[in-house]
Amino acid sequence: MTYAYIRKRDLGTTWEQLLLAADSDFVAFILLSCAGILESTSLWMAAHSLEKYLKSWLLKSDPEADPRKFGHRLDSLWGAARSRFSQHEIFQVPEYDAFIDEVNMDGASTSLRYGYGIDLRNPIFARLYASSSCALRMAILGEQGYRERGAFGLCEASFGSNTSFFENPQLDTKGIVCAEVDRLLRF
Numbered sequence: 139m140t141y142a143y144i145r146k147r148d149l150g151t152t153w154e155q156l157l158l159a160a161d162s163d164f165v166a167f168i169l170l171s172c173a174g175i176l177e178s179t180s181l182w183m184a185a186h187s188l189e190k191y192l193k194s195w196l197l198k199s200d201p202e203a204d205p206r207k208f209g210h211r212l213d214s215l216w217g218a219a220r221s222r223f224s225q226h227e228i229f230q231v232p233e234y235d236a237f238i239d240e241v242n243m244d245g246a247s248t249s250l251r252y253g254y255g256i257d258l259r260n261p262i263f264a265r266l267y268a269s270s271s272c273a274l275r276m277a278i279l280g281e282q283g284y285r286e287r288g289a290f291g292l293c294e295a296s297f298g299s300n301t302s303f304f305e306n307p308q309l310d311t312k313g314i315v316c317a318e319v320d321r322l323l324r325f
Contacts, residue, residue, distance in 0.1 A: 151206075
């Protein structure tokens with residue numbers, strides 16, 4: 139018996155693909171957090187979406203860049219973004235430096251990678267994550283593009299609204315995510 143349900147495609151990575159993937163991970167983190175799933179999977183989604191946002195930003199600024207060279211090292215990605223965009227507002231907030239350092243997914247932090255190193259119930263984690271993600275989306279899209287998208291700059295596809303799998307959703311994903319992000323950003 140052959141398994142032929144999923145066909146792999148060999149596509150070049152674009153900043154738009156990375157942005158959509160990061161948005162989808164962001165939405166997943168918010169939904170998992172709202173459901174009380176605060177360990178391994180949600181932490182992985184948070185760090186991985188930050189990685190994809192940073193790679194998207196770097197790739198948009200230089201289409202010839204190879205974002206794979208950074209692996210999953212948030213500290214290296216953050217440093218590369220800082221060297222290119224040092225005057226951007228996100229690098230003027232010292233809490234973001236400490237946050238990125240904490241969630242860096244280098245090879246030595248498997249306990250963090252699998253959710254045992256951070257207490258996600260501490261509201262500061264979700265607040266820093268939501269605000270840094272929004273700031274990175276704004277950096278990638280520009281203020282006008284961010285505002286035109288609405289919904290905190292999130293791509294509509296990240297809510298599952300344009301796939302047949304979500305034709306009859308049981309949850310108002312967009313409403314839940316937007317309400318939670320709004321709550322988190324009010325600190």
